[in-house]
Amino acid sequence: MLPFAAILVVAGIGAATLGDALSFEVLRNNREALLAYRDAHYALAAVVFMMVYVAIVAFSLPGALMASLTGGFLFGTIAGSLFNISAATIGATLIFLAARWGFGERMAVKMDTSQGRVKRIKDGIDENQWSMLFLIRLVPLVPFFVANLIPAIVGVPLRRFVISTFVGIIPGGVVYTSVGAGLGEVFAKGQAPNLGVIFEPHILLPILGLCALAALPIVLKFLRGGDEL
Incomplete structure (x- = not known):
């Protein structure tokens, strides 16, 4: 439990001490210095x-959304998206490994050796791992931290976790990076960025379409009677 416990401790300390360390105001006040250093x-x-x-x-520290905006502001939509998505995937993988090295492996083994409904749920997840x-990753309402823990608990292979995380966070990552890339104009107007942009219909509906596409194999198996949860 030590790796996962260390993450929880640092996360608690960070939440108590770093709440305002990475905010829109901090980015706005330091934008010239950041751009000069980047150049x-x-x-x-x-x-x-x-x-x-x-x-x-x-370490689940506060400021992940502002970090995505900062990546877009400093490096533009294309390079910023690459940096943001790659860094988020690496961080998520560290949480995944910490959880798996701690209680994840034992939980997966216990689910494999269990009987009844728990066993059927585990088998259903195993047969549809890519879709799940x-x-x-695609559903905006699933917390990022939770999405890192569930695969560790059900015994998802590391390679599959990394690939699905990187690809799955691309839509949301690109959206927020593009918002960050437009912060220069927002700063010039003295306004605040629209952080709810991902829930606007022209963005949310395509993401929900991707969710439906990802869920299609599960639905087809269920309709054919090949998967009973």
């Missing part, structure tokens, strides 16, 4: 940014 040391700025983002995700993994 002078682009590669180093990218590496440092990704390391900070990985730490934020891995993409669904929990």
